Amino acid sequence: MRIVTGEEMASIDAITMNKVGLPGAVLMENAGRGIARKLLDHYGRKRRFFIVIGSGNNGGDGFVVARVLKDEGAEVQVFIVPEESRYKGDAKLHKRVFEQSGYRWKYWKDIESQWPAMLYETDIIVDALLGTGISGQVKEPYASVIASINKLKNEIVSIDLPSGVPAGSAELNHEAIKADRTLTLQWTKVSYYLEETKPYYGEVDVVPIGIPPNTLRHLASQRYIWGKNEVVNSWVMSKPNAHKGDNGRVGIIAGSEAMPGAAALAGSAAVRSGAGFTTIATVAQNVPVIASHVKEAMYTIFSEKHGYLAPTETELAAFMDNKQSIAVGPGLGRTPALTKMVAYLLVHFKGVLILDADALHCLKECGPIVQERTAPTVITPHPGEMAMLIDQSVSYVNKNRFEVAESYAEQYGVYVVLKGPNTIVAEPSGCISVNVTGNAGLAKGGSGDVLTGMVAALVARQRIQPALSSAVFFHGYAADLLAKQRHVLATITPSDIIEHLPEAFSIVDDD
Ligand SMILES: NC(=O)C1=CN([C@@H]2O[C@H](COP(=O)(O)OP(=O)(O)OC[C@H]3O[C@@H](n4cnc5c(N)ncnc54)[C@H](OP(=O)(O)O)[C@@H]3O)[C@@H](O)[C@H]2O)[C@@H](O)CC1
Ligand SMILES: Nc1ncnc2c1ncn2[C@@H]1O[C@H](COP(=O)(O)OP(=O)(O)O)[C@@H](O)[C@H]1O
Ligand SMILES: [K+]
Numbered sequence: 001m002r003i004v005t006g007e008e009m010a011s012i013d014a015i016t017m018n019k020v021g022l023p024g025a026v027l028m029e030n031a032g033r034g035i036a037r038k039l040l041d042h043y044g045r046k047r048r049f050f051i052v053i054g055s056g057n058n059g060g061d062g063f064v065v066a067r068v069l070k071d072e073g074a075e076v077q078v079f080i081v082p083e084e085s086r087y088k089g090d091a092k093l094h095k096r097v098f099e100q101s102g103y104r105w106k107y108w109k110d111i112e113s114q115w116p117a118m119l120y121e122t123d124i125i126v127d128a129l130l131g132t133g134i135s136g137q138v139k140e141p142y143a144s145v146i147a148s149i150n151k152l153k154n155e156i157v158s159i160d161l162p163s164g165v166p167a168g169s170a171e172l173n174h175e176a177i178k179a180d181r182t183l184t185l186q187w188t189k190v191s192y193y194l195e196e197t198k199p200y201y202g203e204v205d206v207v208p209i210g211i212p213p214n215t216l217r218h219l220a221s222q223r224y225i226w227g228k229n230e231v232v233n234s235w236v237m238s239k240p241n242a243h244k245g246d247n248g249r250v251g252i253i254a255g256s257e258a259m260p261g262a263a264a265l266a267g268s269a270a271v272r273s274g275a276g277f278t279t280i281a282t283v284a285q286n287v288p289v290i291a292s293h294v295k296e297a298m299y300t301i302f303s304e305k306h307g308y309l310a311p312t313e314t315e316l317a318a319f320m321d322n323k324q325s326i327a328v329g330p331g332l333g334r335t336p337a338l339t340k341m342v343a344y345l346l347v348h349f350k351g352v353l354i355l356d357a358d359a360l361h362c363l364k365e366c367g368p369i370v371q372e373r374t375a376p377t378v379i380t381p382h383p384g385e386m387a388m389l390i391d392q393s394v395s396y397v398n399k400n401r402f403e404v405a406e407s408y409a410e411q412y413g414v415y416v417v418l419k420g421p422n423t424i425v426a427e428p429s430g431c432i433s434v435n436v437t438g439n440a441g442l443a444k445g446g447s448g449d450v451l452t453g454m455v456a457a458l459v460a461r462q463r464i465q466p467a468l469s470s471a472v473f474f475h476g477y478a479a480d481l482l483a484k485q486r487h488v489l490a491t492i493t494p495s496d497i498i499e500h501l502p503e504a505f506s507i508v509d510d511d
Helices: 006-020 024-043 057-071 089-100 142-151 213-218 228-234 260-272 284-293 313-320 336-348 357-372 383-390 394-399 401-412 447-459 464-486 494-499 501-508
Strands: 048-053 075-080 124-128 155-159 181-185 203-207 223-226 249-253 277-282 298-301 325-328 352-355 377-379 415-418 424-426 432-435
Touching (some): 006 024, 024 155, 024 181, 048 057, 057 075, 057 124, 223 228, 260 494, 284 298, 298 313, 336 352, 357 383, 383 394, 383 415, 401 415
Parallel strands (some): 249 325, 352 377, 377 415
16 A cells, blocks of 8 residues: 655646546545445435535545535535635535435535534544645635534544645644544555654544556555555565574674663564574673573673673674674663764674664764665664654654655665654655554553564564565554453563464464
8 A cells, every 4th residue: 555745646636537547426426425425335325414515526535425425315514615606626526416316505604603503422523624735824714614513522634635734745734624533535644654744644444546556656656554565565475494593593682781671672672573693792791681581592701891781803703603683772772882882783794783772872973884885774664763864853753754764864874764654664765654553552662672673583584675664564553452362552561472473473373
């Protein structure tokens, strides 16, 4: 499933009309019919529908929805916001079809003052005011109409996207509809995955409108959702006669004297995610503690300074030997020795190198070596770490997640796993996948360490992009399974996530 901006959607609409030959009015009929079907399935015919219609094609969809609902016997009232003369193109055509079917509309401005009194609590408001075509701040009279609708307690269903919300960005400093449900057309829009605009959408359902999938080849961008189907279809099963060497040799460099837990979580997650051999490199005094939690791992003791790792080049070279992947960072602390270690690994390690947590802070100094590295490099920043890497604020990162992840991946030739709700995986090629699993139960120290261990295990034996996206999927999916059992998200711990990985992984049953 693709994720598009308003401009991309308009260009695909135009290609469908002009090159494929499917008229816009047919797309609008498909859109309106699909939405009316969903409304009837969800709310039934007994509820009253109040449809509020704007001047563009989103309003045109509204006329089709109104006609189909009326044809089906539902009680529907239709209010238009602009002067009648403003309608043009497909919206004008469908307004005429609505009227010639014997149905009537009223001007919003004529009923504005009586509007709240006309509604029962059970009535549904359908928002067909503005769609992907808005530009700039919402102007009057739309701003006032949106404000009045938002004051009501009724259920609001938006067509395509909540009116006023931009499709491709989180730039929102004006009034926008706060929908309970959005029936989005054909593909989800970028703003649904951004922290600031997502809450406006409510629950989202996709309504196909008949655009042929091969029109997508005209889009330069490659953004898509990595869901259950993608995980299952890309998964490479272990061979029945596999030996442990086939399942990947994974190295985890983690844990300082004060933070042994990070190494235990990452190591344990790697083992549970199917790594054939997991070796944890840490300070000597941590080994008994960590080993009591991760019995299956092997241990390498690195030299240390004041309780922080400070390995020699010889120790690093020996550790790298034979490994398909190495993750470095969890619980290490920011020391000059860490920067040296990261620089050494970037230059000499030929497998997949995963940089997380404290190791990310070395990247600013190591930028040129990262660019020169030919083996794959993965970075797993949360928004704060990403902000540090690009010298921007966290709010900038959250508003521009797609652009930030994509441009860093392209500039440095790395795979960026930008964490947070709807974690993004950006490839050096510019291709982006978005995760839809996970919940606030993951917002706890240690969840990131678990993900790092999972990533290290999966990249050691699967192709890199599916491995990253699927690791993120399973991490969130385990949290979702737990949320269903526990209901209280606050009680979910990173250790619980590790315990629930077998249940999460069962969707790619090896039998
Ligand atoms: N055939 C197709 O293409 C299909 C498109 N489809 C549907 O069309 C939608 C996109 O349609 P669109 O491009 O007409 O834009 P849309 O959002 O309805 O309204 C734009 C109008 O709003 C106004 N306006 C603009 N900015 C404003 C502002 N800041 N503040 C206030 N008003 C503002 C401006 O009107 P004006 O002021 O010029 O009268 C402008 O003309 C899309 O979301 C989907 O629902 C589907 O039916 C499938 C087939
Ligand atoms: N509200 C949320 N919804 C979904 N996933 C979340 C949420 N909050 C945190 N996460 C996930 O939890 C993990 C937290 O990682 P991170 O911030 O690095 O934590 P830490 O380093 O403390 O272990 C990330 O994978 C992130 O995507
Ligand atoms: K809308």
